[in-house]
Amino acid sequence: MSTPVTIDSTAAEVVAALEALEDPKVRAVNEKHGDDHGVNLTRLREVAKPLKKNQDLALELWATGYTPARLVATLIGKPRVFTQAQLDSMLREAYVPKVHGWLVNYIVKKSPHAEALRLIWLMDDDPVVASAGWDLTTERVMKQPEGVDLPGLLNVIELGMGSAPDRLQWAMNWCLTQIGVCHEEYRERAVSIAERLEVLKDYPTPPGCTSPYAPLAIAELVSRREG
Structure with a gap:
C-alpha cells in the first residue's frame, strides 16, 4: 500500500x-x-x-x-x-x-431530505432509482410507519412486483417482507401476495441463511422477534 x-x-x-x-x-x-x-x-x-x-x-x-x-x-x-x-x-x-x-x-x-427523496424516487421511471425509494419506504415501515399507507403499498406490490426488474423487485420484496414482519394485522395478506407471486421462491439460499422468499422470511423473522 x-x-x-x-x-x-x-x-x-x-x-x-x-x-x-x-x-x-x-x-x-x-x-x-x-x-x-x-x-x-x-x-x-x-x-x-x-x-x-x-x-x-x-x-x-x-x-x-x-x-x-x-x-x-x-x-x-x-x-x-x-x-x-x-x-x-x-x-x-x-x-x-x-x-x-x-x-x-x-x-x-x-x-x-430522506422523506422528500423517498416520495420522489418511489415514483421514478428508472427502476434503480425507484428501488432506493422502496428502500427508504421499508425504513419507514420498520421504524416510523405512522402516515404510511400500508394497504396501498401492498396493492402496489401485488400489482407490480412480479414483473419488476431485478433490483426493484428485490427492494419491493424486502418491503413486503417487513410489512409482514412488523405489522401483524397485514401479515396474512403479505404472505398471501408473496405465495401467489412466488418471487424469489427458488432463490438458492446457503445453509444457515434466511431465504429471501417472503413467506419463509416472514416466518423466520417473526419467530426471532417473538423468541
Whole structure:
C-alpha cells in the first residue's frame, strides 16, 4: 500500500491508496455482484477511518467516478450537510450496487431530505432509482410507519412486483417482507401476495441463511422477534 492517508490527505492521495489495494481476485468476486472494483471492503474502511468526517473531500472523491473513492465518500460525508439536489443527483449516478446501497444507508437515511427523496424516487421511471425509494419506504415501515399507507403499498406490490426488474423487485420484496414482519394485522395478506407471486421462491439460499422468499422470511423473522 502507498503512504497511509491522514486527516489532511487530498483526493488524489486517497485514490492512490485505494488503487494500491486493488486485488484481481477480489475484483472477480465483486464483478459477479455488479461491483466494478477489486478493493477489499475491510481495507477500504481502514483507508476511510483516519479521514474522519470531511464533506469537501467526500464531494471530491465522489466526483472522481472511481467506485472505491465513492464508497469512501459515503463513509466520510456528513449526511445532514448534503442538499436534496446533491443527493438526488448522486443517487442517479450510483448504478454500482454497493455504491447505491452505501449511499442510501449511510447518507440518505440520515439526511433531513430522506422523506422528500423517498416520495420522489418511489415514483421514478428508472427502476434503480425507484428501488432506493422502496428502500427508504421499508425504513419507514420498520421504524416510523405512522402516515404510511400500508394497504396501498401492498396493492402496489401485488400489482407490480412480479414483473419488476431485478433490483426493484428485490427492494419491493424486502418491503413486503417487513410489512409482514412488523405489522401483524397485514401479515396474512403479505404472505398471501408473496405465495401467489412466488418471487424469489427458488432463490438458492446457503445453509444457515434466511431465504429471501417472503413467506419463509416472514416466518423466520417473526419467530426471532417473538423468541
